[in-house]
Amino acid sequence: MIISPITATPATLDDLEQAARADLAALGYPAPGWLAPLDGHAAGAIADVIIVGGGQSGVTLAAGLKWEGLADVRVLDSAPAGSEGPWLTFARMEELRTPKTQVGNEFNVPNLSVRRWFETRYGVAAWADLPRIPRTDWKAYLDWYAGVFDITITSETQVLDVAADGDVIAVTSLCRGTVTRTLARAVVLATGFDGAGAWRVPAFVSDSLDKSRYDHTNGPVDFDRLRGKRVGVLGHGASAFDNAIKALSAGAASVDLCFRRPRLPRTNPHRAIETPGMMTHYPDLSDTTRWQIARFFRKNDQPPPVRSFETAMALPGFRLRPATPWLDVRETQGAIHVTTPGGVLEFDHLLLATGMAVDLPARAELKSLSARIALWGERYTPPDDEADERLARLPYLDAFYGFLPKHEEDAWVGRVFAFNSASFVSQGPHSTSISGHRHAVPRLVRGVLRRLLLDQEQAILPALERYASVDLPVADDFEARLATLETEAVR
Numbered sequence: 001m002i003i004s005p006i007t008a009t010p011a012t013l014d015d016l017e018q019a020a021r022a023d024l025a026a027l028g029y030p031a032p033g034w035l036a037p038l039d040g041h042a043a044g045a046i047a048d049v050i051i052v053g054g055g056q057s058g059v060t061l062a063a064g065l066k067w068e069g070l071a072d073v074r075v076l077d078s079a080p081a082g083s084e085g086p087w088l089t090f091a092r093m094e095e096l097r098t099p100k101t102q103v104g105n106e107f108n109v110p111n112l113s114v115r116r117w118f119e120t121r122y123g124v125a126a127w128a129d130l131p132r133i134p135r136t137d138w139k140a141y142l143d144w145y146a147g148v149f150d151i152t153i154t155s156e157t158q159v160l161d162v163a164a165d166g167d168v169i170a171v172t173s174l175c176r177g178t179v180t181r182t183l184a185r186a187v188v189l190a191t192g193f194d195g196a197g198a199w200r201v202p203a204f205v206s207d208s209l210d211k212s213r214y215d216h217t218n219g220p221v222d223f224d225r226l227r228g229k230r231v232g233v234l235g236h237g238a239s240a241f242d243n244a245i246k247a248l249s250a251g252a253a254s255v256d257l258c259f260r261r262p263r264l265p266r267t268n269p270h271r272a273i274e275t276p277g278m279m280t281h282y283p284d285l286s287d288t289t290r291w292q293i294a295r296f297f298r299k300n301d302q303p304p305p306v307r308s309f310e311t312a313m314a315l316p317g318f319r320l321r322p323a324t325p326w327l328d329v330r331e332t333q334g335a336i337h338v339t340t341p342g343g344v345l346e347f348d349h350l351l352l353a354t355g356m357a358v359d360l361p362a363r364a365e366l367k368s369l370s371a372r373i374a375l376w377g378e379r380y381t382p383p384d385d386e387a388d389e390r391l392a393r394l395p396y397l398d399a400f401y402g403f404l405p406k407h408e409e410d411a412w413v414g415r416v417f418a419f420n421s422a423s424f425v426s427q428g429p430h431s432t433s434i435s436g437h438r439h440a441v442p443r444l445v446r447g448v449l450r451r452l453l454l455d456q457e458q459a460i461l462p463a464l465e466r467y468a469s470v471d472l473p474v475a476d477d478f479e480a481r482l483a484t485l486e487t488e489a490v491r
């Protein structure tokens with residue numbers, strides 16, 4: 001049952017922004033600043049927190065940290081302004097997979113919610129009729145949301161290194177040819193699904209074909225070039241289907257979507273672990289359970305979204321090929337020959353929906369970190385039949401997304417937080433997703449606050465002794481009247 005809002009829908013998004021700001025003020029946003037100045041550094045020289053990545057996670061985390069009294073939170077993103085995250089680039093579906101009510105970045109403030117935003121823009125009935133949130137609207141909503149919190153993203157700024165500089169962290173970045181070094185008390189890596197490595201093109205493809213003959217589906221694809229072509233897709237996830245639809249819509253002659261499994265997964269086990277208990281306390285689970293859950297999700301994929309599946313199946317030229325792993329790929333007389341157990345398939349172009357490879361050293365921003373942080377392979381030894389080399393290469397994080405050092409002398413890595421796919425085993429598969437934010441964002445915020453508090457532990461008592469904020473009313477003759485009263489009381 002859809003329940004209508006009891007307050008009138010604002011006329012415009014500007015009105016909604018004013019309403020949301022009023023809500024924030026009513027709830028005490030932002031908390032007063034509480035960080036002690038850092039010895040030896042001029043005021044403003046050191047950011048409270050630098051967030052690398054201005055996608056949905058970076059923006060929501062910045063809002064959460066500002067709420068808790070951190071005034072100087074800076075967000076850097078390599079993408080051009082307005083193109084953060086996958087939504088307007090390589091995400092090619094019409095609508096989100098996440099159910100429209102399973103959102104959580106609004107901190108329980110209705111006027112910050114995507115539902116209010118959508119109702120304001122399109123009307124209450126439009127929301128009621130909406131099966132799922134359109135992809136481009138989701139991005140427009142995120143941009144509006146950043147505006148409400150006055151979050152400015154420094155765009156086209158690629159972070160190249162995150163390293164120690166005395167007691168703080170130095171972030172080296174490149175923006176339009178200029179390298180800058182910025183200091184921060186803490187750094188959050190909100191670098192997305194490929195934040196622990198790179199999109200993976202299988203070697204048997206990249207070793208055999210010229211780059212012009214294939215694309216990874218999570219990158220730029222020139223679909224116009226596929227007009228009249230026979231396209232082979234490898235993989236069965238959402239982006240395999242979405243890219244197949246794009247290719248056929250652009251005039252491709254055919255698309256064969258091939259995958260190893262004998263049948264597509266039917267259920268989505270991700271929904272099964274999105275319980276409040278699990279999402280709130282995931283890091284409290286034992287190493288064994290977290291490892292086994294991670295292995296389960298490696299083996300059990302989610303199915304493609306229903307709309308993507310049905311659209312693709314209805315398109316002429318689309319063929320679904322289960323039980324069709326690619327064994328070998330080669331180019332012969334201009335055509336791409338793909339060997340499968342059922343015979344050789346012939347294509348003109350390949351689209352690879354083959355996900356991500358875990359490769360921490362391959363990430364520029366992890367250059368100084370990757371050799372210094374503890375990994376699962378060093379902290380946990382699974383039974384032989386549960387070994388997983390890929391998972392073993394992921395960082396073993398603390399309960400708040402902080403890196404742990406391999407060696408004591410690198411304790412500084414604890415001031416860097418991995419709110420990205422690197423947290424998959426430590427924090428579970430749902431941190432950065434829309435449905436994960438409700439529970440994961442407060443955990444990260446607590447972790448940063450905890451770190452910054454512990455960093456200034458020595459300053460707590462001196463600050464208490466200096467504390468001079470007067471609570472009692474001070475009229476001009478207040479002290480004199482108080483002295484008289486006290487003298488009379490003694491008599």
Ligand SMILES: Cc1cc2nc3c(=O)[nH]c(=O)nc-3n(C[C@H](O)[C@H](O)[C@H](O)COP(=O)(O)OP(=O)(O)OC[C@H]3O[C@@H](n4cnc5c(N)ncnc54)[C@H](O)[C@@H]3O)c2cc1C
Binds near residue numbers: 058364
């Ligand atoms: C086809 C498709 C469908 C999806 N559907 C859903 C869905 O329905 N629901 C859902 O929850 N999720 C969905 N996702 C997953 C979605 O990608 C994530 O939920 C979401 O993008 C995570 O947000 P994020 O901010 O953590 O990372 P991202 O959105 O990936 O943002 C990371 C940002 O970091 C920046 N960055 C990375 N490295 C650097 C660096 N070194 N320096 C500076 N900037 C850097 C990037 O430019 C990027 O803007 C889908 C993804 C795809 C591809």
